[in-house]
Every structure is written in C-alpha cells, then in structure tokens.
Amino acid sequence: MLWPSLVRALLGKPLTDPAPAIPDATVQALALRLDQAAQTRLGRSLSIREVDCGSCNGCELEVNALANPAYDMERFGLKFVASPRHADVLLVTGPLTHNMREALQRAWDCTPEPKWLVAAGDCAVDGGVFKGSYAIAGGIGEALPVDLVIPGCPPTPTQLLEGLLALLEAQAR
Amino acid sequence: MSGADAIRSGRPQGCRPHQRYLLEPGQWRALVVALRDDRALELLSLWAEPGFVHAAFHQPNEGVLLASLAVPERSYPALSPVRAGAVRFERMVRDLWGHQAEGAVDLRPWLDHGRWGLAAPMSPRPPAVITPPPQPEFLPVEGEGVHSIPVGPIHAGVIEPGHFRFHVQGETVVRLEARLGYLHKGTLGLMLGKSPRLAARFAARLSGDSTVAHSWAFASAAENAVGLAVPARAVLLRAVAAELERLHNHLNDIGFVCNDASFAWLHARCGLLREGVLRAAAQGFGHRLMMDLVVPGGVARDLAPGGAEAIRAALATVVAELPGLVKVYDGHASLQDRVVATGHLMPELAARFAVGGHVGRASGRGFDSRKLPGYAPYNTMAFTVPVLEAGDVDARVRIRIAEVQQSAALVESLLARLLPGEVKLDFPQAGGEGVGLVEAFRGDALHWVQLDDGGLIRAVFMRDQSWLQWPLLEAAIEGNIVADFPLCNKSFNCSYSGVDL
Numbered sequence: 109m110l111w112p113s114l115v116r117a118l119l120g121k122p123l124t125d126p127a128p129a130i131p132d133a134t135v136q137a138l139a140l141r142l143d144q145a146a147q148t149r150l151g152r153s154l155s156i157r158e159v160d161c162g163s164c165n166g167c168e169l170e171v172n173a174l175a176n177p178a179y180d181m182e183r184f185g186l187k188f189v190a191s192p193r194h195a196d197v198l199l200v201t202g203p204l205t206h207n208m209r210e211a212l213q214r215a216w217d218c219t220p221e222p223k224w225l226v227a228a229g230d231c232a233v234d235g236g237v238f239k240g241s242y243a244i245a246g247g248i249g250e251a252l253p254v255d256l257v258i259p260g261c262p263p264t265p266t267q268l269l270e271g272l273l274a275l276l277e278a279q280a281r
Numbered sequence: 282m283s284g285a286d287a288i289r290s291g292r293p294q295g296c297r298p299h300q301r302y303l304l305e306p307g308q309w310r311a312l313v314v315a316l317r318d319d320r321a322l323e324l325l326s327l328w329a330e331p332g333f334v335h336a337a338f339h340q341p342n343e344g345v346l347l348a349s350l351a352v353p354e355r356s357y358p359a360l361s362p363v364r365a366g367a368v369r370f371e372r373m374v375r376d377l378w379g380h381q382a383e384g385a386v387d388l389r390p391w392l393d394h395g396r397w398g399l400a401a402p403m404s405p406r407p408p409a410v411i412t413p414p415p416q417p418e419f420l421p422v423e424g425e426g427v428h429s430i431p432v433g434p435i436h437a438g439v440i441e442p443g444h445f446r447f448h449v450q451g452e453t454v455v456r457l458e459a460r461l462g463y464l465h466k467g468t469l470g471l472m473l474g475k476s477p478r479l480a481a482r483f484a485a486r487l488s489g490d491s492t493v494a495h496s497w498a499f500a501s502a503a504e505n506a507v508g509l510a511v512p513a514r515a516v517l518l519r520a521v522a523a524e525l526e527r528l529h530n531h532l533n534d535i536g537f538v539c540n541d542a543s544f545a546w547l548h549a550r551c552g553l554l555r556e557g558v559l560r561a562a563a564q565g566f567g568h569r570l571m572m573d574l575v576v577p578g579g580v581a582r583d584l585a586p587g588g589a590e591a592i593r594a595a596l597a598t599v600v601a602e603l604p605g606l607v608k609v610y611d612g613h614a615s616l617q618d619r620v621v622a623t624g625h626l627m628p629e630l631a632a633r634f635a636v637g638g639h640v641g642r643a644s645g646r647g648f649d650s651r652k653l654p655g656y657a658p659y660n661t662m663a664f665t666v667p668v669l670e671a672g673d674v675d676a677r678v679r680i681r682i683a684e685v686q687q688s689a690a691l692v693e694s695l696l697a698r699l700l701p702g703e704v705k706l707d708f709p710q711a712g713g714e715g716v717g718l719v720e721a722f723r724g725d726a727l728h729w730v731q732l733d734d735g736g737l738i739r740a741v742f743m744r745d746q747s748w749l750q751w752p753l754l755e756a757a758i759e760g761n762i763v764a765d766f767p768l769c770n771k772s773f774n775c776s777y778s779g780v781d782l
C-alpha cells in the first residue's frame with residue numbers, strides 16, 4: 109500500500125537539503141555576459157539540455173543526482189528538457205570527442221537565443237585526463253563559446269547546483 | 282578435439298593467473314573448427330596489439346584461457362561465424378589496430394566514424410585519412426509497412442550518447458540496431474608507455490559507474506603481472522568499495538526502471554537511498570563514486586575515521602526500507618503490467634553470448650566471477666548467487682534487489698573483519714603479463730596488461746561486460762512496443778563509455 113507512506117512523507121520533515129550559497133563573483137561575471145533583453149526573457153527559471161560529449165558517465169551520474177529529492181533542482185526553477193529546442197542552457201560534459209562534435213554543434217544551433225553554454229567536469233574544461241588523445245578536441249571550448257565552467261571529476265551535485273544557481277541569479281540582476 | 286584442448290596445443294606465454302597460449306595459424310584454424318562443435322567454451326573477449334590478436338575464453342568449471350595468433354599480414358580467421366559475441370570485437374579490432382577478420386560476419390566499421398583524421402590509430406604507423414566521414418550503414422529490413430525511427434546520438438534523458446535505429450511495424454519493434462562509438466576517447470592509446478600507477482586513472486574512467494570495479498580489475502592484472510600480493514586490509518577495503526558501488530548502481534537502476542513506467546515514487550525513494558550510500562562513500566573514502574581509490578599496490582586512501590559508522594548507518598537505512606519498497610513494487614498492477622514479460626531474453630541466447638551480471642543471472646546463467654574463478658576476499662566469504670530463468674525486465678529488477686540485500690550483508694562482514702595495517706605497497710618496476718577479473722555491478726570486468734622490463738605498459742585491454750550485453754539488448758527488445766524500450770534499456774543499463782573505449 110502506498111498511501112501510508114504518502115501520509116508519512118506529508119507529515120514528516122523535508123528530505124531536501126537547504127540551498128547552497130552562491131558565489132557572488134561568479135554571478136557578477138555571468139551578469140556581465142547577458143544583456144538586458146535576455147535577462148527579461150529568460151526570467152527566473154532555466155530549462156537545461158544535457159549533452160554528453162565523451163564523458164566516462166561519472167558526470168552524468170552526478171548531473172542526474174540533481175533531480176533526486178535531496179537536491180530537488182526543480183524547487184529552484186531548474187529542469188531538464190528532452191530537446192535542445194526547449195532549452196536555455198546546454199550543460200555539456202566530456203572532453204569533446206571528434207565523434208560527438210557534429211552532434212553538439214547541431215544541438216547548439218537549434219537551441220534558441222538567448223542561451224548559455226555550461227561545461228561541466230574537468231574533461232569538458234580542457235580534456236581532463238584524456239588531453240592529447242587523437243580522438244578528442246580537448247574541451248568544449250574548442251568548438252563553442254563557454255559561459256561557465258564547473259570543474260571537478262566529477263563535480264558534486266552541490267557544485268553543479270551552485271553553478272546553475274549562479275546563472276539564475278545573474279539573470280535576475 | 283575440444284576448444285580448450287585446441288588452445289592448450291599452443292605455446293604458453295607466461296600470463297598470470299590465467300595462461301595465454303600462442304597458436305600457429307593451423308592451430309588457430311583448428312580452434313575455429315573446434316568452437317563450431319564445442320558449445321561449452323565461452324568467448325569472453327577479443328582484442329589486439331600490433332602484430333597479434335588475442336582472445337579470452339571461459340571453460341565452465343575449468344577457468345579462463347587466453348589464445349593468441351601472430352598476424353604479420355594483419356589478418357586472421359574470424360571467430361564471428363562460430364561465436365556471435367565476436368562480431369563487435371572484430372569490428373573494433375579492425376578500427377583500432379587494422380587487423381582484418383577473414384570470413385567475418387560483419388565488416389562494417391564500429392568505433393571509427395571517419396572523424397579521427399587517421400585510420401587504425403593503435404597501429405604503429407596510422408595512415409592519415411582526409412576523406413569526409415561516410416554515412417553509416419544499417420542492416421536492411423523488409424516487410425509490409427516497416428518504417429524506421431532513428432534516435433540519437435543525443436537522447437531525451439540525461440544519458441550517454443549512442444544512435445538507435447528502430448525498425449517498426451505498427452507499434453512493434455522488428456529490429457533494433459545500435460550504433461555506438463560516439464564516446465571513443467582513445468583511452469587504450471593513452472595508457473601505453475605509462476607505469477601501472479599512472480595508467481590506473483584511465484582504468485578508473487573507462488566507465489564512471491564501475492570506476493571501482495575497473496580500477497580493481499586493472500590493478501589486479503598489473504599485480505598479477507609482477508607477482509605482487511596486496512595487504513589484507515587493502516583487499517577488504519577494495520571489496521567494501523566494490524559492494525557499495527554495486528549497491529548504489531542497482532538502487533539507481535531499480536528506481537529508473539520504475540520511473541520509466543511512470544512510477545515516480547519508487548524512483549524518488551531509491552534515489553534517496555542511493556544518495557545516502559554515496560554520501561557515506563564520500564565520508565569513508567573521500568569521493569562519492571570512490572574514483573581513484575583502488576590503485577595498483579593497494580588502495581590510495583585508508584578508510585577515514587567515522588567512515589565505517591557512516592557506511593553502516595547508510596546501509597541500515599537501505600536494509601530497513603527495501604522490503605517496504607519491494608512490497609509497493611509487487612503490489613501495483615500498473616507497474617507489474619509494464620515489467621513482467623517485457624524485454625524477454627532467452628536463456629539460450631544468454632548462454633551463447635556468455636553474458637554475466639544481472640542480465641545473465643535473470644536468464645539462467647549463474648556466472649559470478651566472485652565465486653568462480655573467485656578472488657580474495659570473496660573466496661573466504663559465504664554468499665549465494667541469485668539466479669532466475671524468467672529473463673524479463675522484472676527478473677532483472679529482482680536480481681538487482683537480491684544483490685542489494687546481499688551486498689549490504691557483505692559490507693557488514695567485510696567491515697567486521699578489518700584489522701589495522703598498511704593499505705598500499707610500492708609498485709615494483711618489473712615486467713610481466715597478467716589478467717584481472719573482477720565482478721562489477723554489470724558483471725565481470727576483464728583486464729589484460731603486458732608490462733615491459735622497465736615496468737611500463739606495452740599492451741593493454743579492458744573489457745567491460747557491456748560488450749556482451751549490448752547485442753542482447755537488441756534481441757530482448759524484438760517484438761516489444763517502442764514505448765517499452767526505455768524499460769528494457771534501463772533494466773540492462775549497458776555502459777556506452779565502457780565499450781567506446
């Protein structure tokens with residue numbers, strides 16, 4: 109039976125962590141990148157399309173964890189969407205393999221303006237441990253303009269959340 | 282002649298603990314003939330190095346055997362006509378080393394999408410390629426009203442990239458073909474010429490969800506090569522980490538299967554339990570996924586003070602809550618309707634592909650490398666391997682549930698056996714050749730490494746279980762409706778990165 113559990117959940121304490129602090133310097137730097145028109149259009153929510161460009165899948169595990177009840181990203185207005193056409197943000201992981209480059213470019217091209225590009229994980233920053241391989245470009249910045257990097261191998265859900273909240277905050281200023 | 286005898290007719294090469302035999306061309310052909318009649322000998326892996334191809338086999342109740350052939354002309358008699366599991370390995374060997382499998386079932390490229398700017402990147406002198414990338418070819422499908430649905434490489438969910446070509450008739454899938462390779466990072470090439478210590482971080486990043494198991498398999502291959510015995514405390518800590526990894530992945534996948542049947546509550550509960558396990562892992566080992574913990578020679582960090590208590594507490598929560606969750610899973614017809622009889626994998630196919638892990642065990646193949654061939658510390662621990670015959674999504678979920686419970690019990694007794702002591706030895710600079718076989722949450726991970734006299738890596742291969750599971754996912758989805766694909770896919774949860782190398 110499900111309903112006793114639901115009642116317990118309703119009466120119990122919340123399972124969700126408090127919101128992390130947002131680094132002010134990051135917010136200011138991001139606000140500078142976004143013009144006034146974009147700020148009003150994006151509002152206080154972000155639709156995120158995740159694109160794996162060669163990750164070992166460690167980054168995906170932590171990105172997915174953002175949606176679990178402990179981090180509950182939707183309470184901040186952050187949500188994953190199924191298509192880049194519905195997205196404000198491409199959250200990109202991996203060292204950018206040559207085999208994914210065209211797919212990433214196409215996803216970026218069909219993301220409507222205004223849009224952000226976030227590179228998450230050490231691989232996405234500069235290739236990480238895979239630097240120097242014949243099969244990779246060596247970081248997302250090799251192909252597209254990156255607005256925010258979230259380093260870590262993989263970045264923890266808290267670090268990811270801090271970065272995404274900084275984006276939200278930048279829009280509100 | 283049995284397949285195993287055909288292999289043992291070759292010259293032993295001193296690989297430890299499983300011998301590798303170098304066959305003459307005639308002996309390799311005899312092996313192919315023997316494999317046609319001898320169904321018992323299972324193909325575990327096929328790979329190469331410049332000048333050679335290697336294959337790993339498993340003879341039930343006997344163990345693992347390796348066979349090699351020199352390929353001065355860069356071609357060898359294919360194994361795929363007699364072992365269906367060899368198909369993708371042969372395509373990968375051609376793409377990376379340029380060795381052609383004569384008489385192969387499938388000659389299409391696999392990892393090489395024509396975008397590296399060179400061909401056969403693992404060969405001594407890879408030729409440059411300047412032609413534009415070719416269009417991929419898919420197997421033809423005929424019939425009235427058949428149409429195709431191309432999906433990916435970028436999928437709707439937060440998952441790894443790969444292309445799926447569904448051929449459907451109405452709602453029913455008549456054929457699914459996966460095209461992978463999008464994640465190819467050149468991992469094997471980066472490991473060459475490095476010491477096992479330095480190369481371990483690539484093994485840890487072959488497939489992030491199995492980072493502990495792959496680090497362990499790699500470390501064990503390197504340790505076997507040089508004959509290094511790891512301190513007892515390190516062995517126990519490795520097993521604690523490996524069981525935590527099994528637990529968090531199974532919890533994740535049980536939740537996601539329910540989510541794909543739109544049962545969000547179970548997904549949320551499993552997500553929370555898993556989060557608890559990850560936080561305990563971070564407290565105990567300093568990293569949520571325990572990456573770079575297992576290194577050749579032992580473990581990089583000892584268990585932090587308070588770590589054992591944190592792990593015990595997280596597991597106690599899992600053990601307390603799981604039966605209630607299983608009751609909800611059992612008690613909802615809407616959920617059962619989606620998982621029972623969906624994505625059926627026939628036991629004959631599971632046996633033919635020698636598939637391991639929950640996929641094999643849900644379809645009657647009880648192989649678990651912790652039991653057989655067995656390795657420390659599991660060879661001194663009592664546990665049973667759950668096996669079911671049903672072969673559907675439900676059976677794979679139930680195997681995972683049983684394994685969650687069992688892993689929790691294993692961690693408990695591993696922690697109880699911990700005695701103070703060192704956890705890491707210096708890794709000697711010596712040559713040798715070794716195999717490491719470790720049970721990841723998906724099934725056995727098989728690593729092979731050859732070190733030169735200076736102790737640097739001369740040749741290496743890391744085989745994730747997904748090599749054997751991907752083709753079976755294609756078989757399991759046949760005759761199901763397209764909408765059930767996510768369920769089937771999650772119940773397998775094959776690694777993309779693990780096979781894209």
Ligand code: SF4
Pocket residue numbers: 162163164165166167201202228229230231232236260261262263486489
């Ligand atoms: S940053 Fe680390 S966890 Fe993320 S994809 Fe790269 S290797 Fe994996």
